[in-house]
Amino acid sequence: MPSTVIRHFSYRPEKRALDVEFVSGRRYRYFGVPEGIASQFASAFSKGRFFNTRIRDDYPFEELDGDDAEADAWALVQAYG
Numbered sequence: 001m002p003s004t005v006i007r008h009f010s011y012r013p014e015k016r017a018l019d020v021e022f023v024s025g026r027r028y029r030y031f032g033v034p035e036g037i038a039s040q041f042a043s044a045f046s047k048g049r050f051f052n053t054r055i056r057d058d059y060p061f062e063e064l065d066g067d068d069a070e071a072d073a074w075a076l077v078q079a080y081g
Contacts, residue, residue, distance in 0.1 A: 005048035011038040019064070020051065027064040030055055 008021040011033070018033040018041070037054060044050035 003047040006051060009041070009047075011035070011042075013038075018055065018059075020055075028061045029064055030059040030061045033059050 003023075005022060006020060007023050007025075008019075010019045011017070012019075013035050016032050016034065018030040018038055019027065020030065021027045033055065041047065041050050041055065
């Protein structure tokens with residue numbers, strides 16, 4: 001089901017980093033996310049609900065700006081919406 005909140009996300013298992021772009025265009029990187037949580041997020045029926053209950057307040061994060069070259073070169077990006 002397409003998310004009304006999350007536009008794209010990608011996960012880098014070697015860094016345990018989850019990058020999330022919201023429909024607003026704001027992008028964030030969440031650190032220390034276990035691969036199992038990222039996998040559950042990818043398969044969740046409601047990405048927004050899963051994000052809010054299992055990721056948002058549980059992992060440190062940073063906001064990515066438009067100048068972040070690594071963020072622009074996302075690998076394994078999955079689009080929803």
